[in-house]
Amino acid sequence: MFKFRDISIRNKLILMQVFTSVLVLFVVFGVFIYTDINSYKVRKKDSIVSLANVIGTNSISTLQFQDQEAATKMLAELHNVAPEIIHAGITDANGQVFASYSKPGEETFKIPRVLNGKAYVFINNQLFVSNPIMNNDQILGRVFLEIELSDLQQIKEYKYELAAVLLSFAIVFSFLIALLIQSYISRRLLQLVKTMKKVGKTGDYNKIITDDGKDEIATLIQVFNKLMQQIKENIEKKDQFIGIASHELKTPLTSIKGYVEMLDLMQTEPQKKQFIQKALSNVNKLERLVKDLLDVSKIQSGQLQLEMQEFNIDSLLNETIESVEMVSPTHKIIRTNDCDNQLIIGDRQRIEQVLLNLLSNAIKYSPGENLIEVECEKTEKELIIKIRDFGIGIAKEEQLNIFERFYRTKDLSMHISGFGLGLYICRDIIRRHYGKIWVESTGKGSVFHFSLPIKHSLQTQQTVV
Amino acid sequence: MAQTGEQEANLKAAFIYNFTKYIDWGNYNNENFVIGVMGKAPIVESLKQIAKTNLVNNQRIEIKVYNRPSEIGKCDILFIPKENRFSLKSILDRTGKGVLTISEQPEFAKEGTAFNFVIINDKLKFEANLKAISSAGLKAGSQLLKLAIIVD
Numbered sequence: 001m002f003k004f005r006d007i008s009i010r011n012k013l014i015l016m017q018v019f020t021s022v023l024v025l026f027v028v029f030g031v032f033i034y035t036d037i038n039s040y041k042v043r044k045k046d047s048i049v050s051l052a053n054v055i056g057t058n059s060i061s062t063l064q065f066q067d068q069e070a071a072t073k074m075l076a077e078l079h080n081v082a083p084e085i086i087h088a089g090i091t092d093a094n095g096q097v098f099a100s101y102s103k104p105g106e107e108t109f110k111i112p113r114v115l116n117g118k119a120y121v122f123i124n125n126q127l128f129v130s131n132p133i134m135n136n137d138q139i140l141g142r143v144f145l146e147i148e149l150s151d152l153q154q155i156k157e158y159k160y161e162l163a164a165v166l167l168s169f170a171i172v173f174s175f176l177i178a179l180l181i182q183s184y185i186s187r188r189l190l191q192l193v194k195t196m197k198k199v200g201k202t203g204d205y206n207k208i209i210t211d212d213g214k215d216e217i218a219t220l221i222q223v224f225n226k227l228m229q230q231i232k233e234n235i236e237k238k239d240q241f242i243g244i245a246s247h248e249l250k251t252p253l254t255s256i257k258g259y260v261e262m263l264d265l266m267q268t269e270p271q272k273k274q275f276i277q278k279a280l281s282n283v284n285k286l287e288r289l290v291k292d293l294l295d296v297s298k299i300q301s302g303q304l305q306l307e308m309q310e311f312n313i314d315s316l317l318n319e320t321i322e323s324v325e326m327v328s329p330t331h332k333i334i335r336t337n338d339c340d341n342q343l344i345i346g347d348r349q350r351i352e353q354v355l356l357n358l359l360s361n362a363i364k365y366s367p368g369e370n371l372i373e374v375e376c377e378k379t380e381k382e383l384i385i386k387i388r389d390f391g392i393g394i395a396k397e398e399q400l401n402i403f404e405r406f407y408r409t410k411d412l413s414m415h416i417s418g419f420g421l422g423l424y425i426c427r428d429i430i431r432r433h434y435g436k437i438w439v440e441s442t443g444k445g446s447v448f449h450f451s452l453p454i455k456h457s458l459q460t461q462q463t464v465v
Numbered sequence: 466m467a468q469t470g471e472q473e474a475n476l477k478a479a480f481i482y483n484f485t486k487y488i489d490w491g492n493y494n495n496e497n498f499v500i501g502v503m504g505k506a507p508i509v510e511s512l513k514q515i516a517k518t519n520l521v522n523n524q525r526i527e528i529k530v531y532n533r534p535s536e537i538g539k540c541d542i543l544f545i546p547k548e549n550r551f552s553l554k555s556i557l558d559r560t561g562k563g564v565l566t567i568s569e570q571p572e573f574a575k576e577g578t579a580f581n582f583v584i585i586n587d588k589l590k591f592e593a594n595l596k597a598i599s600s601a602g603l604k605a606g607s608q609l610l611k612l613a614i615i616v617d
Contacts, residue, residue, distance in 0.1 A: 061608035064483040066476075066589070070612050135486075 010186040017178035018171060025170050029163040033156075040155060044127060044147070045120050051082060052131035052143045059090050059133055063098060063140045071099030079103070086126070087112075087146040090133070098141060112144060125149045188217045192224060203404070205232040243297035249290045257283045292421040296405065299428045306347040306432055313339050313383065313452075316348060317374060320355040328363045331372050339376040342383055344452050350429045351452070354437075357422040358387045358448050366391025366445065382435070382451045390445040399439055403427045426450070470507055476589055477582055478511035481544065481567060484580065485521045487606035490541060490563055497527040499540040503556060505530060506546035534559045542567060545578065553577065562602045574616045579603070583614070592616045 007015065055074070062071040075088045078101055089100040089109040100109035112128045114121055120129045127147040133140045188211060195207050205228050211221045260280045267273045298304040321333045344351070362372045366389040373388040394402060401407050405424045423437075430437040430450045437450040481500065498521040502509050509530060516526035521541075531537045534551050537559040545556060545568040553568070557577050560566060566578040574581035574592035579601060581592040593613035598605050 058608070061483075061487065061606075061612055064486070065480060065591075065609075065612050067612045 008186075009189055010182055013182035013186055014175065014178040017181070018174045021174040022167065022171055025167055029167065033159045033163060036159060037152070037156060040152065041122060041127075041149075044149060044152075045122075045129070048082075048127060048129045048145055048147055049120065049131060052129050052145050055088070055090070055145075056131055056133040056143045059099075059143065060135045060140060063090070063092055063133065064135075068099050072101070075099055075101035082147075084148050084150060085145060086148050087144070089144040090141055091144070092141045093139060095142075109144075112146060115144075122149075125152050185217070188213065188221070192217070192221055196224065199228070205235065239297060239300045242293055243301065246290050246293035246297055250287075250294060253283065253287055253290055257287060289419060292419060292425060295425045296421050299425065304428065304432070306350060306429075308345055309348060310343050310345050311348045313342050313344050313376075313385075315341075316352060317355070317376075317385075320352055320359065321374065324356065324359045324363070328360070331363045331366070331370050333359065333372045333374060336373055336375045339378065339383060342376075342378065342454065344383065344454070346433050346452060347429070351433070354426045354429050354450065355385075355387075357426050358450075361422065362387055362389035362391070362446075362448070365389060378454075382453050384449055384451045386447050386449050388445060388447045392445075393443045394439060394441040394446050396441075399441060402439065403437070471511075473589070474507040474511045475514075477569065478508055478515055480582070480589065480591065481508075481512065481542065482515050482519060482521075484565070484567070484609065485542070487609035488565055489604040489606075490522075490565075491602060491604075492563075496524070498522065498524040499527045499529055500542045500544065501529045501531055501537065501540035503531055503534075503537075503543065503545045503549045503551070506544075506548050508544065508546060512544075540564060545569070545573070560601075564601055565603055566597065566601070579605075580613070581616075590614060 004012070055078075058074055059071055062068070062074070071090055075090070078085050078088055083103075085101070086103045086106050087101070087109045089111065090098045091111065092098045095111075097109065097111065102109050112130075114123055115128050115130050119131070120127065122128075125148065127145075127149055129143075129145045129147070131143045131145075133143060192209060195209055199205060199207050207228060208225050209221050211218050213221075257280075260276060260283055264273065264276045264280055267276055295304065317335065317339070321335070325331075325333055359372065359374075366372070369390045371390060373386075375386040375388065377384040377386065403423045403426075406420045407424075427437050430452070434453050435451045437448070440447045440449070485498070500512055500516075502512070509528060512526075512528050516528055519526060529538070529540060534555045537543065537556070541563065542565045543556070543560055545553070545566065547569050549556070553573060553576055557566065565580070567580045567582070568574070568578040569582040571581075571583065574594045574597075577594065577597050579594055579597045581594075583590050583592055591613055592615070593605065593610060594616055595605075595610075596617060
């Protein structure tokens with residue numbers, strides 16, 4: 001169903017103005033047409049009443065001398081004087097019809113009952129007039145006239161047509177004017193809405209809207225700017241905190257790890273060694289989390305440095321797959337093809353981090369399956385690595401968000417640990433390599449793609465940048 | 466118009482009274498408006514009835530009956546009823562200026578009376594002799610003449 005509140009402010013303003021002007025014009029035209037038609041009626045009535053007067057005056061002698069023929073003859077001549085007369089009649093002092101005239105084709109004259117004592121009456125498009133015939137204060141009889149107002153209908157139609165044409169013009173003009181005026185109010189609101197939507201989508205809180213107005217919209221914009229400022233400051237504080245915290249956590253953690261590793265080497269008693277190794281695996285997990293946080297902090301502050309070197313992608317893939325398979329024996333990782341020992345310029349460790357992340361994600365999100373496929377695709381400019389799992393897949397609306405910071409799946413049936421930073425870091429690393437990362441997903445699994453420029457195209461890209 | 470003699474007399478009396486509204490006698494004096502009737506006739510009663518309640522030019526109406534032409538005196542209208550036995554000529558000779566003569570016998574208008582009642586198609590009509598009217602020094606209104614049958 002149509003709801004007024006669902007229309008945009010812009011259209012509301014236009015609608016309001018058009019509606020108001022149309023309403024006003026409607027009333028004005030209505031009054032004009034009404035008075036116009038009324039004055040036409042009054043004029044017509046006046047002229048017919050004077051005609052009735054003339055007829056009456058001319059009928060005095062015919063009534064006095066009871067000359068019906070002369071009276072009838074006189075009335076018959078009305079046909080030439082006023083063709084719109086349908087019926088005319090003269091009654092004598094007793095109210096009996098003395099003489100009458102009817103337009104050819106019309107019924108014979110009858111004293112019109114509609115008058116009911118009134119001097120004139122309009123019924124539909126007919127005018128009835130009754131006028132006394134006076135002679136020296138003595139009423140000798142009455143004249144009755146029945147007029148067809150054939151031009152009244154025409155006049156009405158003409159007026160209505162004119163009003164309709166003018167109204168349509170008015171609607172068009174008021175629409176155009178409204179279109180111009182509304183922008184003054186709605187433009188600023190729409191700009192604010194647009195900016196807010198953009199901020200909501202991109203998370204870029206640096207947007208400040210300039211507005212020199214002093215009305216409520218200006219206040220709204222000022223409040224918005226202030227909020228943006230506060231959010232920005234809060235984010236900066238949080239990022240700072242993450243940086244400091246991860247840094248501070250890392251130092252003692254590294255030393256714990258060292259000691260636990262040493263203990264592991266020294267211990268031979270199976271029971272104790274098992275505990276130490278449990279502790280070590282948790283320390284490693286913790287270290288990964290802290291490293292992720294540290295990476296994010298570096299990305300935020302722009303301190304993430306890449307150590308660019310040339311390396312063979314095939315050997316990196318093989319190494320990474322081997323190490324993942326060692327930790328996760330549940331899944332078999334198959335390379336469907338090799339990459340012709342393609343050489344890539346990049347930070348080998350960071351690309352490995354991306355691969356590790358994607359592979360462990362693939363394992364994490366396909367519980368109960370046992371296969372992961374890694375595929376290579378080479379085009380003229382870039383190399384695309386595809387990592388395919390056969391798990392639950394990712395809902396369409398989530399596909400864009402998974403690369404955001406701290407994003408955790410909304411699917412509550414899965415319990416996945418971690419901060420939700422992995423893909424965010426992956427995206428940043430790949431972007432810094434002038435590549436792209438994206439996901440294609442169906443209900444039967446997901447395929448994560450990332451592309452890396454091949455040596456020569458990277459050089460051209462770097463020069464362009 | 467199956468009228469009794471009385472009704473016909475009343476109608477003619479009313480016509481005579483109505484004639485006065487369209488005839489201009491020119492000079493008015495303060496005397497009574499005199500309608501003379503030549504001899505006894507039913508119309509006398511009818512005229513007397515009208516005279517009771519009506520005025521002509523704000524003057525009272527007086528009805529006089531002349532038994533012979535020599536009795537004809539000063540009057541404004543002289544009615545010659547069909548009962549009259551005297552010759553028309555002898556009567557007209559006695560009427561001077563300012564007297565409207567009205568008769569009710571065929572051909573009388575042609576012979577010199579100003580107005581003459583006739584019955585046509587059972588309806589009362591009247592002939593008018595314009596020469597007689599003007600020679601009597603009177604003026605007749607057009608509204609009256611348009612209803613009259615004009616003779617000569």
